Amino acid sequence: MDAVSGLGQARRVVVKVGSALLVGPDGAPHADWLADFAADAARMRARGQQVLVVSSGAVALGRRRLGLARRALTLPEKQAAAAAGQSALMRAWEEAFEPHGAACAQVLLTRDDTEVRRRWLNARATVETLLGLGVVPVINENDTVVTEEIRYGDNDRLAARVAQLVGADVLVLLSDVDGLYTADPRKDPAARHIPRVPRLTPEVEAMAGGANAEGGVGTGGMATKIAAARIAAAGGxxxxxxxxxxxxxxxAVEGGERATVVEPATTPAAAYKAWIAGSLAPAGALVVDDGAAQAVRRGKSLLAAGVRRVEGRFDKGDAVLVRDEAGREIARGLVRYEAADAERICGLKSEAIEGVLGYTSGPLVHADDLALAAHAEA
Incomplete structure (x- = not known):
């Protein structure tokens, strides 16, 4: 895959924008750059693509608003600056996208939101709903509440986790260099640009962690970008x-300007299904009738109406087995209800669930969250 075709054909694109692009030396937003970027994203949206933005800049904008000196901030000062700057950051993005008729929505995440399954499901559902409504999600780490021990560490890593969360096809990391080089191009005139990385090898990582260590905005330069690319590649x-x-x-990338493409190891859907099938220990089981078993084998969601029995104690977001009444495993999936509620709605039609529970989270296990057992292919 090259950068031109990758961006042009992607259904869903996550773009990470760093503070150096968003905020000028005076601490004010780069309004012209933001306007150009919004026009760029609007062009992609007009041809049916979905664009998500992972945006730094809250601390930098908040520092100016609070009058904090240009020095290293303590953690409480950094959190205060993030709190003061996040509204300014969102206002800047809203003003940039408004001429294109696109609404923005703020999504603040902590590491637990992409590491804890229940919170992961909730975060994904929120972002999916925003995208379905035609909104541009603007995502940042929730710096007002995180501590150093529970941080992502940098927004490159956050952007990669977001790409996994939403099943993105392409992650774009906007840097202060035009890609990966064999050596630091600012120090070595013989350094060669690498347009395509089919696989992340120790040699590639050594380039990023050594000669390219200063390349790229953020705390870790090119090394953090290659680390993020590894996360994204594993997610397809x-x-x-x-x-x-x-x-x-x-x-500019679509027009052929320089970039480095790190290719994925698989597709987003296949990576997600493999994670469900092989990486999660089931916390319980759902025993289903023949009709539901056939529906699941055909790639349909598992509805409560087809569930005959609930086994085990599990929470929303846990992995469960799906078995037929003879005890054969059909699939594994992430359940959308805790065990007690699943038991209450066994056999019920979808329209009756809210009346019993007072809420509905859709099917017991959505088709997107089901991985068929190898022998269960229809």
Whole structure:
């Protein structure tokens, strides 16, 4: 895959934008850059693509608003600056996208939101709903509440986790260099640009962690971007690393400007299904009738109406087995109800669930969250 075709054909794109692009030396937003980027994203949205933004900048904007000196901030000062700056950051994004008729929505995440399954499901459902409504999610780490022990560490890593969360096809990391080089191009005129990385090897990582350590905005430079690309690749997502300071950087990549593409190891859907099938210990089981078993084998969601029995004690978001009445495993999936509520709605039609529980989370296990057993293919 090259950067041009990758960006042009992607259904869903996550773009990470760092503070250096968003905030000027005076601590104010780069309004012109934001306007150009929003026009760039609007062009992609107009052809049916979904764009999510992972945005730094809250602390930098909040520092100016609170009058904090240009020095290293204590953790409480950093959290206060994030609290003061997040509203300014969202206002800047809203003003940039408003001329294109696109609404923005703030999504603040902590590491637990992408590591704890129940919170992961909730975060994904929220973002999916926003995208379905045509909204541009603007995502940042919730710096007002996280501590150093529970941080993502940098927004490159956060962006990669978001790409996994939403099953993105391409992750774009906007940097202050136009990709990965064999050596630091600012120090070695013989350094070669690497346009394509089919597989992340120790040699590639050594380039990023050594000669390219200063390349790229953020705390870790190119090394953090390659680490993020590894996370994304495992989730079936390609990564594009390119120069962010260009006018309309996404269009520039599609126009053939330099970038480095790190190819994915698989597809987003296959990676997710493999994770469900092989990486999670089941906390219980749902025993289903023949009709539900056949529906699941055909790739349909598991509805409460087809469930005959609930086994085990599990919470929303836990992995469960799906078995037929003869005890054969059909699939594994992430359940959307805790065990007690699942028992209460066994055999009920979907429209009756809210009347019993007072809420509904849709099917017991959505088709997207089901991985068929190897012998259960229809």
């Amino acid at each position: 997502c390609a990564t594009v690393i390119t120069l962010g300071s260009r006018t309309r950087p996404l269009a």
